[in-house]
Amino acid sequence: MNILKSFFVCGLLAILISCGNSGNKEEQSTATLANEAAKGGQIEFAESVFDFGQVKEGEVVEHEYTYTNTGTAPVILSQVSASCGCTTPSYTQTPVLPGKSGEIKVSFDSNGQVGTQQKIVTIVSNADNRVTTIQLKGEVLPK
Incomplete structure (x- = not known):
């Protein structure tokens, strides 16, 4: 049993x-x-570094970075963040289809940022190159 x-x-x-x-x-x-x-999406920037040259303290620098999805699947940006609070990114919220382009607009407030500047914006997406960066650099002259 x-x-x-x-x-x-x-x-x-x-x-x-x-x-x-x-x-x-x-x-x-x-x-x-x-x-x-x-998998299959690929982000490729037309330019990944923008040099704004020299500006006077207090000026706001704005630049638009354009990227193209050179892959085979839609790309969705899940997070775009700046290295400092003086830099503010905004970006394409909708999926970017293969062969199409999206944009990331970056605004840098130079108030209190005298001297040589290099601001890095980090982009996280579902693309094969999941994490990539763009840069904004230049020199802020005192008032």
């Missing part, structure tokens, strides 16, 4: 374990497909 119970418990465990693995494989397959679908 104990042997019969042992076989029953082992059989039940085998069924439960195989069901659990089946679900994991399906989740893994779904995750793999999602990752593959996200």
Whole structure:
């Protein structure tokens, strides 16, 4: 009788374990497909560094960086952040299809920023090059 119970418990465990693995494989397959679908986008900037030259302290410098999706899947920017609070980025919120372009506008407030400046904006996306940067640099002259 104990042997019969042992076989029953082992059989039940085998069924439960195989069901659990089946679900994991399906989740893994779904995750793999999602990752593959996200791959293929590629961000390429027309210019990744903008030198604004010299400005007087207190002036606001604005520049628009244009990028093209040179890949095969849509690119979505998930985060665009600046290295300092004096620099404010805004960017294309909609997916950029292959062959199409998007933009990132950067505004730099030079108030209190005298001297040589190099501001870095970090872009996080679903593209193959997931993290990329652009730069704004120049010199702020005192008032």
